[in-house]
Amino acid sequence: xxVYDLIIIGGGPAAMSAAVYAARRKLKTALIAKQLGGxxxxxxxxxxxxxxxxxxxxxxxxKFIWHLNIFKKELEIxxxxxxxxxxxxxxxxxxxxxxxxxYKTKTVIIATGKSEKKLDIPGAKEFEGKGITxxxxxxxxxxxxxxxAVVGAGDSGIDTVHQLLxxxxxxxxxxxxxxxxGENKTLGEEMLNNGKVxxxxxxxxxxxxxxKFVKSLIYTNVxxxxxxxxxxxxxxxxxxxxxxxxFINGCLKTSEWGEIEINHQTGATSVPGIFAAGDVADTKYxxxxxxxxxxxxxxxxxxDYLKTLNKK
Amino acid sequence: MIxxxxxxxxxxxxxxxxxxxxxxxxxxxxxxxxxxxxxxxMVEKSGQMGVPVSDIDGEIVIGFDRDKICQLLKLEC
Ligand SMILES: Cc1cc2nc3c(=O)[nH]c(=O)nc-3n(C[C@H](O)[C@H](O)[C@H](O)COP(=O)(O)OP(=O)(O)OC[C@H]3O[C@@H](n4cnc5c(N)ncnc54)[C@H](O)[C@@H]3O)c2cc1C
Numbered sequence: 001x002x003v004y005d006l007i008i009i010g011g012g013p014a015a016m017s018a019a020v021y022a023a024r025r026k027l028k029t030a031l032i033a034k035q036l037g038g039x040x041x042x043x044x045x046x047x048x049x050x051x052x053x054x055x056x057x058x059x060x061x062x063k064f065i066w067h068l069n070i071f072k073k074e075l076e077i078x079x080x081x082x083x084x085x086x087x088x089x090x091x092x093x094x095x096x097x098x099x100x101x102x103y104k105t106k107t108v109i110i111a112t113g114k115s116e117k118k119l120d121i122p123g124a125k126e127f128e129g130k131g132i133t134x135x136x137x138x139x140x141x142x143x144x145x146x147x148x149a150v151v152g153a154g155d156s157g158i159d160t161v162h163q164l165l166x167x168x169x170x171x172x173x174x175x176x177x178x179x180x181x182g183e184n185k186t187l188g189e190e191m192l193n194n195g196k197v198x199x200x201x202x203x204x205x206x207x208x209x210x211x212k213f214v215k216s217l218i219y220t221n222v223x224x225x226x227x228x229x230x231x232x233x234x235x236x237x238x239x240x241x242x243x244x245x246x247f248i249n250g251c252l253k254t255s256e257w258g259e260i261e262i263n264h265q266t267g268a269t270s271v272p273g274i275f276a277a278g279d280v281a282d283t284k285y286x287x288x289x290x291x292x293x294x295x296x297x298x299x300x301x302x303x304d305y306l307k308t309l310n311k312k
Numbered sequence: 313m314i315x316x317x318x319x320x321x322x323x324x325x326x327x328x329x330x331x332x333x334x335x336x337x338x339x340x341x342x343x344x345x346x347x348x349x350x351x352x353x354m355v356e357k358s359g360q361m362g363v364p365v366s367d368i369d370g371e372i373v374i375g376f377d378r379d380k381i382c383q384l385l386k387l388e389c
Binding site for chain 2: 035037041042056058080129130131133135137138139140141142143144212213234
C-alpha cells in the first residue's frame with residue numbers, strides 16, 4: 001500500500017492552508033474532508049479576514065477552494081469522506097481509516113474544527129428540526145414572519161440575530177450572562193435597540209414545549225430562579241462548541257475542553273508526526289485568520305519532521 | 313420526478329445540488345426562502361423544518377443523505 005508523506009484531515013481554512021503549503025513543499029499529500037469550506041460555509045459576512053472585506057462566508061469558502069484547486073495536480077483531494085479512526089500512534093507509519101478506505105502516512109495534520117453544542121433540556125431532542133435549529137444560515141428563511149428565540153450571545157449568537165432580523169417578526173434573545181460577548185459585540189449591542197429584539201439577559205432555556213412543532217419556550221432567570229414562558233415557533237441555538245476529535249481514540253493529549261493540545265510554535269501534538277491546527281486545537285481564539293496561520297505552521301513543521309525521518 | 317427544497321445559503325443544500333448535477337440527475341429546484349407555498353409543502357411532506365429536503369418519486373429524504381439518495385436513484389456511489 002502507498003505510504004503518504006502527509007494526510008490532512010479536514011476541509012476548512014486550516015486544512016486548505018496546510019494543503020497549499022504541503023503542495024508547494026512537494027509532499028505526497030492527501031486531504032480528506034467531509035465537506036470543503038468548513039464553518040466558513042455558515043458565516044454570514046466576513047469582515048475581519050484581511051483582503052476580501054465583506055465577503056459572505058460561503059463565497060469566501062469558494063475562493064479558498066478555488067485556490068486549493070490550483071494545486072490539484074500535487075494533491076489528492078478527497079471530499080465527502082469521513083475519517084473514523086487514526087491508529088499506529090506509536091509507530092512511524094500512521095493508519096487513517098475513513099468510511100471508504102484505509103491510508104498509510106508518515107505524518108498527519110488534524111484540522112477537523114469544531115461543531116455546535118446541543119441543548120440538553122426537556123423537549124430539545126424531540127423538537128430538533130421541528131422548530132429547534134443549530135444552523136441559522138440554513139434555516140432562517142423557514143421562519144419568515146414568525147416569532148423566534150435565539151439562545152446564546154457570543155459571536156455566533158450575534159450573527160444569528162443579525163440574520164434573523166430580516167426574516168422574523170420578533171426575537172427573544174436569551175443570554176446566560178448579563179453582557180454580550182465576542183468580536184462583534186458592537187453589532188450585538190446595536191441590535192438591542194431594534195424594536196424586533198427583546199433581550200433577556202441572565203436567562204437560560206429550561207424546557208421546550210409543542211405538539212408536532214415547537215410552540216413555546218420556558219426559560220429561567222438565573223439570578224432569581226423565576227421561570228417564564230414565551231410563545232415561539234423557532235429556537236435558534238448558539239451555545240458554543242466542542243472539538244471534533246472522536247476518531248483519535250485517546251492517543252493524543254486533549255485539554256479539559258476536549259481540544260487537542262499543541263505546541264503553539266510548531267503545531268505538534270503529544271504524538272510525534274501528528275500535528276493539529278485551527279479550531280480543533282487548544283487555541284484561545286477561533287478565527288479564520290488564525291486557522292489559516294496554524295495550517296501553514298503545521299504543514300511546515302510536518303515537512304521539517306519528514307526531513308528528520310529521512311535522515312534516520 | 314425529483315424535487316429539492318432548499319435555501320440559497322445552506323451549505324448542505326449546495327453540496328446536494330452539486331452532487332445531483334455531477335451525477336447528471338435532473339431535478340426541480342425549489343427555493344423555500346422565496347416560495348412560501350414550497351415551504352409549507354416541504355414541512356407537510358417531511359414533518360420537520362430543516363433544509364435540504366429531497367422528494368424522490370414520493371420518497372422523502374431529509375438532509376444530504378448520500379447513501380439513501382444513491383440507493384433511491386440506483387446510482388453507483
Ligand atoms: C456562524 C459563524 C460565523 C463565523 N464568523 C467568522 C468571522 O466573521 N470571522 C472569522 O475569522 N471567523 C468566523 N467564524 C469562525 C471560523 O469560521 C472558524 O474559526 C474557522 O472556520 C475554523 O477553521 P478550521 O479549519 O479549524 O475548522 P472548520 O472550519 O470547522 O473545518 C473543519 C473541517 O473538517 C471537516 N471534518 C470534520 N470532521 C471530519 C472527519 N471526521 N473526517 C473528515 N473531515 C472532517 C469538516 O467537514 C470541515 O471541512 C465563524 C464561524 C461560524 C460558525
